[in-house]
Amino acid sequence: MDSKQLLAFAIDKIEDMKARDVIHIDVTATSDITDYMVVCSGTSKRHVLSIADNLAKEARHAGEEPLGYEGQSDGEWALVDLGDVVVHVMQNEARSYYDLEKLWG
Structure with a gap:
């Protein structure tokens, strides 16, 4: 998949x-690591982990092995690195505190 297809998939x-x-942010002009950053919220630790787990599982089924998966232990913030797309799944408190949209947008 190209990066736009991978973004739509994620x-x-x-x-x-x-x-x-x-939300998704095009970071091609500011990052050499990835093309797109996706930020979303889950309602609880379990929800955050379920969203991230499902994305990682579905990516593997589609032949897109995640390069990294962090945050499985605490559920406040999970990150799934798909290469051209990095997905941050956060609880509302963590999302407000880190404010990635402002940092990268």
């Missing part, structure tokens, strides 16, 4: 799990 999979307030 958004579709996190929306399947009822992720809230999904």
Whole structure:
């Protein structure tokens, strides 16, 4: 998949799990690491982990092995690195505190 297809795939999979307030940021001009950053919220630790787990599982099924998956132990913030797309799944408190949209947007 190219980066735009991967972005659409990731958004579709996190929306399947009822992720809230999904936004994506094009970081091609500011980052050599990834093309797009996706930020979304989960309503609880379990919801955050379910969203991230589903994305990682579906990516593997589609032949896109995640390069990294962090945050499985605490559920406040999970990150799934798909290479050209990095997905941050956060509880509202963590999302407000780190404010990635402002930092990268």
